[in-house]
Amino acid sequence: MQQPVRIAPSILSSDFARLGDEVRAVSEAGADYIHIDVMDGHFVPNITIGPDVVKAIRPCSELPFDVHLMIAPVDAYVEAFADAGADIITAHVEAGVHVHRTLQLIKSCGVKAGVSLNPGTPAEAVDNLIHMVDLILVMSVNPGFGGQSFIASQLDKVRRIRSRIDQSGRDIDLELDGGMNAELAPEAIAAGADVLVAGSATFKDGPARYAENIRLLRGQG
Numbered sequence: 149m150q151q152p153v154r155i156a157p158s159i160l161s162s163d164f165a166r167l168g169d170e171v172r173a174v175s176e177a178g179a180d181y182i183h184i185d186v187m188d189g190h191f192v193p194n195i196t197i198g199p200d201v202v203k204a205i206r207p208c209s210e211l212p213f214d215v216h217l218m219i220a221p222v223d224a225y226v227e228a229f230a231d232a233g234a235d236i237i238t239a240h241v242e243a244g245v246h247v248h249r250t251l252q253l254i255k256s257c258g259v260k261a262g263v264s265l266n267p268g269t270p271a272e273a274v275d276n277l278i279h280m281v282d283l284i285l286v287m288s289v290n291p292g293f294g295g296q297s298f299i300a301s302q303l304d305k306v307r308r309i310r311s312r313i314d315q316s317g318r319d320i321d322l323e324l325d326g327g328m329n330a331e332l333a334p335e336a337i338a339a340g341a342d343v344l345v346a347g348s349a350t351f352k353d354g355p356a357r358y359a360e361n362i363r364l365l366r367g368q369g
């Protein structure tokens with residue numbers, strides 16, 4: 149079943165020089181998850197955050213840490229992110245030939261397991277994984293950078309995955325990530341997304357605006 153929408157600010161768009169304060173500020177501003185984009189310069193053309201940074205910001209928020217791994221290989225790093233304080237660890241189906249094994253490994257670390265699909269990957273890719281995941285992340289940009297434009301064709305994929313989740317009867321978050329803003333949010337929610345990642349749309353205009361930015365992203369006008 150689709151849950152009330154939750155907002156997951158991507159700290160990739162925050163001020164890295166003040167990262168702890170930024171995590172505190174969005175938590176106090178009404179965020180639901182802290183979305184942490186991990187990039188390796190190999191699976192995606194950018195390098196961002198490792199487990200030590202996750203550990204350093206863990207005391208700054210009580211919200212679930214939603215760790216989005218855009219790395220390949222994945223398995224060697226799962227335990228380090230779980231130990232650093234991740235609550236949900238998401239791996240891409242495109243990151244290796246053994247995503248099923250990766251999801252088993254994530255679950256064996258005692259955290260929630262998510263699976264992510266790039267824009268070019270069809271909804272069917274989740275069919276043999278849906279029984280074992282807690283979150284499905286649909287990328288609405290090509291992963292690698294914040295601030296890109298929303299790829300509208302991904303809404304149809306969200307609809308397809310929503311019907312699969314509802315058929316499964318399982319409690320699975322359907323998260324949409326990339327190019328989100330307050331104008332697109334109602335359409336994304338109507339398509340079936342119930343977690344919206346928002347980097348630039350959350351962090352734009354500085355801390356005094358975070359609460360209002362998050363409120364607008366909920367589709368509350």
Ligand code: DX5
Pocket residue numbers: 158160161183185216289290291292293294295296325326327328345346347348349
């Ligand atoms: C892209 C990341 C996204 C991104 C979102 O590779 O997975 O989480 O940072 O940033 P915006 O909302 O600015 O597109």
Ligand code: ZN
Pocket residue numbers: 158183184185216325345
């Ligand atoms: Zn992300």
